[in-house]
Amino acid sequence: MGADDQADYGPTWYSGVTPLPAPRTPLNYDLDVDVCVIGGGVAGITVAREVVRRGWSVAVVEARRVAWNASGRNSGFVMPGYATRIEKVIERIGLPATRALWELSEDGVQYVRDAVAEFGVDGIIEGNGWLDVAKTPDADAALARVNLLGREMGIAVEGWPTERVRDALKSDHYFHAIHFPGAFQINPLAYMLRLADAAERAGVHIFESTPALAVDPAGVRKRIETPNGRLRAGHVVLAGNIHLGAVAQQLADTLVPITAYTGVTQPLGMRLTEAITFGGAVSDSRYADYHYRIVGGDHLLWTGGASALPHNPKRMKRRLERALRATYPQLGPVEFERFWPSQMGFAVHRMPQIGEVQPGLWLASAFGGQGLNTAAMAGGLIARALVEGDDTWRRFLPFELVWAGGRVGRTVVGATAWWWHQSEIVAALAARRREEFRRKRRQKEQGAAKTTPKTAPKTAPRLAYREVAAARRAPPDRVATGEHDGPIGAPEAKPATTLAPVGAPPPPK
Numbered sequence: 001m002g003a004d005d006q007a008d009y010g011p012t013w014y015s016g017v018t019p020l021p022a023p024r025t026p027l028n029y030d031l032d033v034d035v036c037v038i039g040g041g042v043a044g045i046t047v048a049r050e051v052v053r054r055g056w057s058v059a060v061v062e063a064r065r066v067a068w069n070a071s072g073r074n075s076g077f078v079m080p081g082y083a084t085r086i087e088k089v090i091e092r093i094g095l096p097a098t099r100a101l102w103e104l105s106e107d108g109v110q111y112v113r114d115a116v117a118e119f120g121v122d123g124i125i126e127g128n129g130w131l132d133v134a135k136t137p138d139a140d141a142a143l144a145r146v147n148l149l150g151r152e153m154g155i156a157v158e159g160w161p162t163e164r165v166r167d168a169l170k171s172d173h174y175f176h177a178i179h180f181p182g183a184f185q186i187n188p189l190a191y192m193l194r195l196a197d198a199a200e201r202a203g204v205h206i207f208e209s210t211p212a213l214a215v216d217p218a219g220v221r222k223r224i225e226t227p228n229g230r231l232r233a234g235h236v237v238l239a240g241n242i243h244l245g246a247v248a249q250q251l252a253d254t255l256v257p258i259t260a261y262t263g264v265t266q267p268l269g270m271r272l273t274e275a276i277t278f279g280g281a282v283s284d285s286r287y288a289d290y291h292y293r294i295v296g297g298d299h300l301l302w303t304g305g306a307s308a309l310p311h312n313p314k315r316m317k318r319r320l321e322r323a324l325r326a327t328y329p330q331l332g333p334v335e336f337e338r339f340w341p342s343q344m345g346f347a348v349h350r351m352p353q354i355g356e357v358q359p360g361l362w363l364a365s366a367f368g369g370q371g372l373n374t375a376a377m378a379g380g381l382i383a384r385a386l387v388e389g390d391d392t393w394r395r396f397l398p399f400e401l402v403w404a405g406g407r408v409g410r411t412v413v414g415a416t417a418w419w420w421h422q423s424e425i426v427a428a429l430a431a432r433r434r435e436e437f438r439r440k441r442r443q444k445e446q447g448a449a450k451t452t453p454k455t456a457p458k459t460a461p462r463l464a465y466r467e468v469a470a471a472r473r474a475p476p477d478r479v480a481t482g483e484h485d486g487p488i489g490a491p492e493a494k495p496a497t498t499l500a501p502v503g504a505p506p507p508p509k
């Protein structure tokens, strides 16, 4: 099935299972509105809906179709937080300000949940809970993170020990995990089409196949040129993500475009439901490649391969299939029956860019790999700022616009991301090798213990000593012992002494 068969939404899993509307008419006359939104992704449509609900007139111009890019092709995880690690945000703005930002990100999650409930249709929500899984047994780091999130930030998270993780995800690639029970998953295209429909019914004018060619932001009434019509608006919201380009080149240059790939397997039947008994979404750590969940009962949706550098999609497909088979060899010869690329935009600091860049010109951008909640949040913030004069958006001012360095800079960022990813693969591989080595040694020692005649008194103390020494050399897998199983913040949980980032190489043994 070709891209065109699915009315511009490409050969994705979602376009195959979601009823697609007829294209909307392009703008072919002149129009005056209070607010013109450029871009019909989750950011643009949410801000438009929230502005119109507050009584102002709004038009959205979308170069292609609503949600044809990242907003309708992503992995569908709706979870609190941002595309960057929260530790980085704390480093920059401190704990109280980070808490406030986290709460805003939770408002974004709630926005999506409420919107789906308002739409009153089944089939948009597809799963519940999110597991952020470690690929190394660095229990101290995991425990520290759980404490940071649970106790210091007050977030509802649970630390899962390795046994519990492997019970839910039958893969020896994984160790402990952090579970976010409030996260959920959606069919993002179905969500976006409903959201656009709701916005339109509330009064938003949406024009598809209408690229904004130029914006003149001077004066009280801004002018927006499109091929067959001109808009005049009191305010313009730029929500074009990485495709904004020449319309606002300097702003576009603050984004690093990253392409990631998603595949959906053929039906895998019981093999899949036995291998993965968890009903939510899984990331095998934030900066690693793979994020996945079950869709359609027995297909696995698997996202990865994020890179700023171009890749051959066929090679990338094979790479992702190999990674899936290596993680779950029991699934057998898995292949993707659907496979598609999608692009997202990151700021250098990996936080969203939300705010007024000059009087009447607003930016809602750089949501990176976590845009469903953060773009929903941005939509509400900008609408409140415009109509009610609310200045909550200013909490994002510490994350200023940073030039992303043009082509050279972007290549460096891409290469750095590649290096990071490789170093994490090495750490994960080393962890599995160490585990395998310990398992074999234990087996050998137990075998030796069984065959040792009781009349050999010197051997027993020596074996006991070696086991203690091995246990001492192993990282203190406190999460794995179940000491912190269950909701974080329980009174008996000991505070962490160190705050090492999860995914950092384990200490030398």
Ligand SMILES: Cc1cc2nc3c(=O)[nH]c(=O)nc-3n(C[C@H](O)[C@H](O)[C@H](O)COP(=O)(O)OP(=O)(O)OC[C@H]3O[C@@H](n4cnc5c(N)ncnc54)[C@H](O)[C@@H]3O)c2cc1C
Binding pocket: 038, 039, 040, 041, 042, 043, 044, 061, 062, 063, 064, 065, 066, 067, 068, 069, 070, 071, 072, 073, 074, 075, 076, 077, 078, 079, 210, 211, 212, 213, 239, 240, 241, 242, 243, 244, 245, 247, 259, 260, 261, 262, 303, 342, 343, 344, 345, 364, 365, 366, 367, 368, 369, 370, 371, 372, 373, 374, 375
């Ligand atoms: C593979 C992948 C998986 C992801 N998974 C998740 C996930 O599980 N959870 C999550 O929260 N986030 C996820 N994301 C991130 C999320 O999808 C994005 O952050 C979010 O969709 C960005 O929304 P947006 O509205 O800013 O941009 P887009 O969806 O890119 O929309 C921008 C729109 O603006 C239009 N446009 C641009 N310039 C112009 C112009 N001049 N005139 C008119 N229109 C214009 C474009 O045509 C486009 O439709 C993922 C991203 C990718 C790539």
